[in-house]
Amino acid sequence: xxxxxxxxxxxxxxxxxxxxxxxxxxxxxxxxxxxxxxxxxxxxxxxxxxxxxxxxxxxxxxxxxxxxxxxxxxxxxxxxxxxxxxxxxxxxxxxxxxxxxxxxxxxxxxxxxxxxxxxxxxxxxxxxxxxxxxxxxxxxxxxxxxxxxxxxxxxxxxxxxxxxxxxxxxxxxxxxxxxxxxxxxxxxxxxxxxxxxxxxxxxxxxxxxxxxxxxxxxxxxxxxxxxxxxxxxxxxxxxxxxxxxxxxxxxxxxxxxxxxxxxxxxxxxxxxxxxxxxxxxx
Numbered sequence: 434x435x436x437x438x439x440x441x442x443x444x445x446x447x448x449x450x451x452x453x454x455x456x457x458x459x460x461x462x463x464x465x466x467x468x469x470x471x472x473x474x475x476x477x478x479x480x481x482x483x484x485x486x487x488x489x490x491x492x493x494x495x496x497x498x499x500x501x502x503x504x505x506x507x508x509x510x511x512x513x514x515x516x517x518x519x520x521x522x523x524x525x526x527x528x529x530x531x532x533x534x535x536x537x538x539x540x541x542x543x544x545x546x547x548x549x550x551x552x553x554x555x556x557x558x559x560x561x562x563x564x565x566x567x568x569x570x571x572x573x574x575x576x577x578x579x580x581x582x583x584x585x586x587x588x589x590x591x592x593x594x595x596x597x598x599x600x601x602x603x604x605x606x607x608x609x610x611x612x613x614x615x616x617x618x619x620x621x622x623x624x625x626x627x628x629x630x631x632x633x634x635x636x637x638x639x640x641x642x643x644x645x646x647x648x649x650x651x652x653x654x655x656x657x658x659x660x661x662x663x664x665x666x667x668x669x670x671x672x673x674x675x676x677x678x679x680x681x682x683x684x685x686x687x688x689x690x691x692x693x694x695x696x697x698x699x700x701x702x703x704x705x706x707x708x709x710x711x712x713x714x715x
Contacts, residue, residue: 435550437686438645439524441559444552448478448565453522454515454573455480458489458533459556462620468527475566477526477559481515481573485675489536498701499620499673500536502587508544509578516573517546526552526559530643532635532676539678539694545581551682554644561642588668588693590701594708596668597628603662604630605692607671607680608699615712620672623703625712627670633658635671635679651687665691670698 435443447453457480459468465486472482483489488511491503503511517523523541525534534551541549552559560566596602606613606626613632618624626632637654639645646654659667664684671677674696684692695702702708 434548438553439550456525457482458527460485460533478567481571496704498697513578518576523549526555528556535678535682536675602666604668606630606632607635607676625710628711635676638683648687664689667692670695673700674698
């Protein structure tokens, strides 16, 4: 069973393994059709496509963030459509350092499916190594996916607000430093960050070629962020509950389990003017 990352060499030897499901998660927040178009042009053989808005997010109300989690029954139906059951090894990939693939990784783990891994280096590394591609639209035979949710992996806005002044907890923002500081905000209506949150940009989990930093070095990075706080007392967030999953994947790869996702993230937090916001002074 592969639970965090998987190499391109190992995946290529399992392309015809019928117990493996490969999912293409390529996406672009500024052009929501481009990932699916790229999939149609070429993809890893056997891969099916998961659209962030359509497959990995629920209905947006304006108060629940830009990419709220779907209802559990909806997630069961989606993953069943992809051919996933309790015996399936899932491999997810994208071409964005794994940020969208890590969202699918987290969702499956939240539903109790641990046999899911992200392709290290993603489509970029796959292409650099001239590994096989195809352009036929894929579909898997529908399976029965039964969720066994882990609610302790998830927190809501009220739970985040409850720990703002609790020194035994940490809050970690995965967005870029300029968005965290409130200097720019290209996606949401309010700039800034949750009071007390630290910043660890998800891009700092990977090397220049998009592969994850080795586990020992990742552990050192996150140990410094945690300051002796247990991982189970860390809340991860980002703009809309996507790149925060990248930090959660990096921590899991480093052997630091138990951190929680605030899925609504900044886009939900800032939708309520009653919630406190911090902007760094210039």
